[in-house]
Amino acid sequence: MGKINDILSPFTAWKHLVNEPLTVKKPLEREGADRYRGFHKNEIDKCIGCGTCEDICQNAAIDLVPVEGIETKDGDSGLRPKIDYGRCCWCALCVDICTTNSLSMSNEFKWIDEDADNFLFIPGADDKPWNNSEKGWKKPDYNLYDPNRVDMQELHPEDRDKSFIEIVQGYSKEQALKEADRCVECGICTATCPAHMGIPEYIRAIRNDDLEEGLRILYDTNPLPEICGRICTHKCETVCSVGHTGDPLSIRWLKRYIADQNPSERFKEILGTDTIEQNGKKIAIIGSGPSGLSAAHYLALMGYSCTIFEKLPLAGGMMRYGIPEYRLPYDQIDKDINYILSLGVEIKYNVTIGKDNTLDQLHKDFDAVFTGTGLHLGRSTRIPGTEHKDVHFATDLLREISLGNEIPVAEKVVVIGGGNVAMDITRSMARLQNQKFGKVNVIATSLESEDIMPADREEIVEAREENAQIIPGWGPQSIEIKNDKITGLHVIKCLSVFDEEGRFNPKFDENIKDFFEAEMVIESIGQGMDLSYLTDEIKENLKMDNRGRIIVDNNFQSSLEWLFVGGDIIQGPDVIHGIANGHKAAIGIDNYINSKK
């Protein structure tokens, strides 16, 4: 029976004679699934050319190339991914890791072309029929790297609002490793950092737990890591590619971690600067701020004998006399400066050029002069009432606090300004009020609305935590004075700060008014430079622009070839520009002196 069945059974297949044949759909007629990994798309304006797609591609199918119409700028390499479909395996890891979420894939899979070279294309830049396709592979919900920053331990507002103890506690090893792990090593940060620090490299050193190598990388471009690790304006973090769809890396805290973890007494050994061959040349440096210290450091490494002339009793310039101790403790400034001094740099304190010594004399005594005298003069709003004795400049008060002098503290204070200096004096004043009166009543008001306030976001948040009031978007009108005492500040609503061309041109609505009660007003709307040490003869020969700034070339050399200028009076104002200027000027000075031989 079985055998007959085995003969007849196959004939049951004949029933399919009346059925449609089973056959697969022709590829040209079918559409890819919603999630299909088809041809690449790129939102070219959203892409920043970080190259993470190129890094993860195991086939080396992606190459970052310049694209017409895309300019290189801060936070954008100006390059865009070019994909070779002769190599691509359509794994979509490039899409999954894309930091800006600009790269995706369409569900299109048909592309017929007679020229094989056409299969190398730049998604988004080249016009392709699938560019507008809605379907296809998108970045999934999971992350191939952690988009969330490791929280920094900070003193609780109640523990810090009466003292100048440092707020930020620094990362532990475990935290630093976790944070360092988030880096995608794109190098957008390096390109943007004024000093072009090797950021991905020192973050890698943290991951490898090789902090000595990390320190060496830091000192390649920045001789003030403890300081920068605390108060740098971190332009690197602003452009960090990871920050586009998550929190940017806390590059600043990682730098601090390396500097903190290496014992200062071993710096010379680690950095290999125990012995430096001297070349017998002498350089004078005016001002011991970041640019002066940076120039001195790199010149000292090249064998120059450097002497810094400092007007104030201690070194550091604005870093010591402008930034409150709760952000940058003095012992950390000393740690950085002491290392530079250990290289043989000499600082002459309490020497004011123009008074105790002259620039001409320095020119005679030294082979070259670098000046980085900074912006120490306050600027006034010049509104009615600013001539009153209880109206102060923020820079003056901050300097007095650092010098250890007592400053006037009123029960009600208004600060005019929305930058970091305004936040510094606001928060310092809040602490002093707390110490003196047991309560805080300080208002900081700025022209800018909160979204465009120049102060760092965390400064605003922390100031509020310390009970200071930040009231942005108001223009100061006049200071009201009754019986020779300040009673408050009249303000009107500020509608916009910049005009359409981006120039400073504030517009106000005079019908919307407010009044902030105060017994003391502090102005913090910017600083000016004091170039009184330049004699008339020097000024005659020195090229300056119409705003009174000294014109320098790429090496920070002025039109007087022996005079190099850098720091806040040229660029900035901030520490990292000063450091970068000082480094470049050191190289410029070396070139200048070598060219004289």
Add this chain to the structure above:
Amino acid sequence: MSKLFNIKEDRSLFPEKNEQGKIDIDLSSHKYLKLWHGPQHPGITGNMSLEITLLGDEVMDCETHVGYLHRGFEKLMERRKYIQCFPIVCRVAVPEPDFNEYCFASAMEELAGIEIPESAKWLRTLVLEMARLASYLMWIGGQAGAFGQGIIGQWTNYLRDSMLDRFEELTGGRVYHMYIIPGGVRGLLPSGFKQRMEENLKFIEQMMKDVERVMFNNAVFKKRSVDMGIIEKDWIYKFGITGPNARAAGVPLDVRKDNPYLVYPQLDFEAVTATHSDIYNRADVRRRDLLMSVDLIRQIMAKMPQKGEIRAETPNVLHWKVPAGETYSKAECTRGEYGYYMVSDGSEYPRRINVRGPSYTHAVSLLEKMIINCNLADIAGLMVSLHTYPPEIER
């Protein structure tokens, strides 16, 4: 040996064995013919070659040659970061990329001490069973085709294509799925997936009844496969035979049962076995295993969580340093035990990855033994009945 095959020729023609137990073949006697079977031959699954010596139609001697498909994956992986190996591993065995992905990912997770989310476990199991189903559907066409039944291959390749449609929906790729990523999987089920999958499964079950009638209840197929190519039970452990090849001999080796992984302990199934261990039996074991996959897919889709995390938190994949150590991760693929032996020296790159594919034992040493005295026309059928993929011999 003659009991393996129904050969009733005149034994006097056979050459005598020499002292080493090898057959003395004198090619200049003009009795023998040297023939290269493959590497380009439709009966050879993938690219490998059998150098056979024939006496008439009968195989006297055989030497297997591999190397036509060598891509050096294991070495390539030592030069790539772990995440960059992820798109490579699926290419080791073309019809079943998912077992490679799973073994690679689970080995990494074991070394790194990562527990993947529950949803990911279910989705991985689903994809592995889908891969098994798709792979068997391709195999069955090959097995029938090797014995001259073209229509079965046309039907089952259509069925496999319907599974590839589901793969495309779920994973974004039809052939290379790149879905089981270290840490989890790359996507949840799309909406309407279960319904479309059920339609596929129903049609597969219906068509498999036709396949049973046309292929298995077929006098020609039985004539060519029953009592052919028997694997003796005592060879199983000697040769390291696993999977359906072992189960057809009555040895219930199934990694899913023996070393349960993913959510297999929560599924209701038994290892499919047979007793006679011939080509027909092995085909039947695979057919029943295929139907069991259909059942397992139904069970998974009924029991799996509807949503949830699909990937565990892992270090940044761009510089993931897997802790130093070594591990062996294995899974039951359609051909038997599939495994990845991974050694990490604690760097960003694997120190050594060794792929254990069942085809190595089945298509090299076992085939060389079984092919002796086989009829030339049965070689393809015999080889397909061992279900070998040369790509996984040559990683």
